[in-house]
């Protein structure tokens with residue numbers, strides 16, 4: 001089957017025999033655009049920095065790589081700074097039966113596919129032969145011994161960044177689990193990191209009674225914010241807090257790691273544990289982050305509305321903009337789930353609006369052949385077409401231009417110019433999606449993550465976060481999950497499945513002139529640097 005066809009091919013039947021596919025299809029290049037080349041450079045820089053120490057001609061390189069991996073994914077523990085910290089038997093006990101514990105040596109396998117070649121879809125290889133190297137990370141869960149006496153614990157929870165379905169579910173389970181361990185002093189920090197420094201925002205006392213039903217609504221019981229005090233100010237104001245649960249995305253986790261480091265520097269015995277919250281799903285190594293499933297489900301509803309509007313109008317075109325600053329996961333998954341999208345545009349895959357290979361030309365084709373069309377665009381896509389204001393939000397995130405409005409305007413202009421009627425409707429459901437309560441699968445994920453965050457803190461780990469990896473739960477050191485933003489691999493099976501579903505061509509005449517062998521692909525080059 002041939003996916004990702006350029007427009008001339010797109011008019012051919014979909015069941016093309018393989019030879020009809022252009023050669024470059026079988027060797028798809030990594031797309032580049034001004035926006036995502038920055039990202040790729042960052043990825044490459046990180047990989048190269050790690051790779052410099054590895055010499056593939058060294059017969060022991062595999063062993064050394066494995067050792068380096070183990071070191072990187074080793075999670076910090078209270079005993080690193082306090083070797084004399086006393087371990088006591090766990091106070092975590094269930095009413096009905098005694099809990100089963102996790103052994104400190106239990107591990108979860110991070111990569112489960114043994115790629116035979118760098119050309120395999122989605123392959124991530126360390127050397128050109130794709131040598132199989134086991135990469136193990138720490139299994140999450142309750143330990144038999146704990147490093148905090150529940151009566152000495154003051155636990156705080158803070159939620160930062162933008163909203164995400166499931167925040168209340170995680171808060172709820174952290175509080176409930178802390179109480180099961182016997183903790184009485186539990187507080188919420190109001191409005192993100194800001195709550196640490198704003199004297200007008202007192203701590204919120206939390207208990208099972210307070211949190212019992214909070215998961216029934218979206219948002220965060222504690223409130224969220226961007227920006228706020230410095231790490232020094234945060235640690236200065238932590239007073240008696242010796243367990244800090246931080247719910248947030250990459251920015252929040254960078255803050256949490258800095259808080260952990262500052263506590264170690266000041267010789268404060270504090271466990272700082274993150275729970276990744278990002279609706280964009282851009283945290284590394286995890287199957288997904290909580291709220292993502294719910295977001296996709298809600299996004300589908302917006303797409304369905306756009307479809308109905310477009311389908312019911314004469315030459316209707318529905319445009320839906322979904323979240324995703326630098327990663328197109330929601331747009332890709334929602335497009336796949338809905339099956340109603342004709343064009344899906346994400347930041348990772350460059351596109352042209354105009355010209356023979358452009359989005360507008362294909363929209364005209366869709367209007368001619370189908371009578372209507374639906375476009376789903378991720379907010380970070382096509383930013384190079386918009387004015388760069390260099391504006392930043394309070395957290396330092398780039399303020400993006402509205403690509404949805406741009407598509408709507410350009411589409412109207414184009415159809416007017418070619419003298420074809422078109423009725424263009426634009427839907428931006430961003431804040432509606434973020435504010436809903438978690439669906440059942442996210443509710444379960446939040447429950448498990450919340451519990452494991454508490455187990456991690458009691459086990460004495462700090463500067464860690466918790467995530468689902470290949471359907472198991474693991475603790476990871478924070479720097480490893482925020483080294484760069486996770487993004488959609490345009491060479492992955494999932495993106496190709498999305499293209500199969502939409503039937504869209506490549507909107508970039510860049511591709512045909514780029515038919516190089518796999519040896520020039522980004523991943524291969526990265527691996528070459530290693531050798």
Ligand SMILES: Nc1ncnc2c1ncn2[C@@H]1O[C@H](COP(=O)(O)OP(=O)(O)O)[C@@H](O)[C@H]1O
Nearest residue numbers: 160161193226227248249250251252254255395
């Ligand atoms: N590199 C950083 N170091 C310390 N704190 C940070 C850093 N980046 C962001 N933060 C703080 O983390 C919080 C959330 O960051 P933000 O980028 O808005 O959301 P998210 O955590 O979802 O990425 C903000 O209060 C911000 O000030």
Ligand SMILES: O=P(O)(O)OC[C@H]1O[C@](O)(COP(=O)(O)O)[C@@H](O)[C@@H]1O
Nearest residue numbers: 161162249277278279280323324325
């Ligand atoms: O308007 P706000 O609050 O700045 O949020 C907008 C942003 O929030 C997001 O939904 C995700 O933000 P977070 O990384 O904080 O979860 C982005 O996709 C979007 O750009």
Ligand SMILES: [Mg+2]
Nearest residue numbers: 161249250251
């Ligand atoms: Mg972020």
